[in-house]
Amino acid sequence: MRIAAISDLHIRPDGSDDDFLTAIRQRLEVISPDVFVIAGDISDNIAVVEKTLSAIKLSNAENLYVAGNHDIWFEKEKGIGSLEKYSRFIGDACTNAGFHHLPDEPFIKDNVAFVGSLGWYDYSFRRDELNIPEESYLEKEWQGSYWRDYYTVDLEYTDREFTELLNSKLEYDLSALPENIETVIYISHHLPFGALTPYKDSLPWDFFSAFMGAESTGEILLNDERVKLSISGHSHVRRQIFLDGLLAVTVPVGYGRPENDDFTSLVHDGIAELELTDGKCKVHHYVDGDICEGLPYAF
Numbered sequence: 087m088r089i090a091a092i093s094d095l096h097i098r099p100d101g102s103d104d105d106f107l108t109a110i111r112q113r114l115e116v117i118s119p120d121v122f123v124i125a126g127d128i129s130d131n132i133a134v135v136e137k138t139l140s141a142i143k144l145s146n147a148e149n150l151y152v153a154g155n156h157d158i159w160f161e162k163e164k165g166i167g168s169l170e171k172y173s174r175f176i177g178d179a180c181t182n183a184g185f186h187h188l189p190d191e192p193f194i195k196d197n198v199a200f201v202g203s204l205g206w207y208d209y210s211f212r213r214d215e216l217n218i219p220e221e222s223y224l225e226k227e228w229q230g231s232y233w234r235d236y237y238t239v240d241l242e243y244t245d246r247e248f249t250e251l252l253n254s255k256l257e258y259d260l261s262a263l264p265e266n267i268e269t270v271i272y273i274s275h276h277l278p279f280g281a282l283t284p285y286k287d288s289l290p291w292d293f294f295s296a297f298m299g300a301e302s303t304g305e306i307l308l309n310d311e312r313v314k315l316s317i318s319g320h321s322h323v324r325r326q327i328f329l330d331g332l333l334a335v336t337v338p339v340g341y342g343r344p345e346n347d348d349f350t351s352l353v354h355d356g357i358a359e360l361e362l363t364d365g366k367c368k369v370h371h372y373v374d375g376d377i378c379e380g381l382p383y384a385f
């Protein structure tokens with residue numbers, strides 16, 4: 087089974103990314119995967135999410151999506167809150183566009199299950215040596231630098247409560263899989279392993295690392311030996327790690343766009359190609375690091 091994966095497209099709402107999306111689609115048609123996965127962060131505008139998914143949906147593959155934090159930013163003018171987006175509107179957008187929203191239901195192909203979650207953060211990836219007080223994490227603010235979700239996400243849970251809620255859902259999804267499932271592929275937006283988190287020894291960057299994911303989610307994956315592959319987004323620095331027979335990768339593209347509108351290299355680097363054969367995962371094509379480094383910021 088060939089899997090193509092990408093995340094964090096951060097599509098501009100004005101149509102100026104149309105050529106970028108066409109380039110992604112053309113590259114995907116060359117790769118011709120069995121399964122195409124997007125691990126979240128297309129847009130805070132639900133209409134843009136649906137339009138983008140429709141533009142890059144592959145007709146000869148299974149198309150899977152997992153919402154990112156950016157996708158659940160509330161839209162005041164439409165009266166849609168973050169939880170409503172995650173539990174209903176993004177699923178509807180996926181259905182309309184021919185994608186399967188994994189948090190709503192795992193996707194099963196033969197004896198392989200794709201299980202998905204937005205995932206969340208509980209500050210377990212924070213660096214204790216920074217001695218930043220607990221309140222700063224709870225308030226998502228340190229010395230005037232805010233983690234953007236503070237302004238844009240209106241969940242009625244604390245971050246730790248929401249992490250636990252999504253962990254419980256993940257445990258349920260894993261426990262409810264049919265008996266013939268031998269391999270599980272986990273798709274999330276936030277990171278399940280601290281080792282995927284980039285630190286730069288600079289602030290506020292390393293403060294923001296606390297909002298990358300949760301170690302408790304990774305423990306659930308490591309406790310289930312069927313889980314062989316984990317694909318995530320959110321961190322805009324790409325990384326791959328191996329943990330106890332589990333391959334974990336991050337597959338973001340990011341905010342940069344080439345000035346000359348030649349997307350060949352960005353798209354080639356951005357789409358990860360993975361292969362699953364007899365329960366074993368192999369990396370076919372993967373570029374790590376920040377593939378947008380040096381490119382102009384698109385927003």
Ligand SMILES: [Fe+2]
Pocket residue numbers: 094096127154156320321322
């Ligand atoms: Fe992102």
Ligand SMILES: [Fe+2]
Pocket residue numbers: 127154155156275319320321
């Ligand atoms: Fe994100």
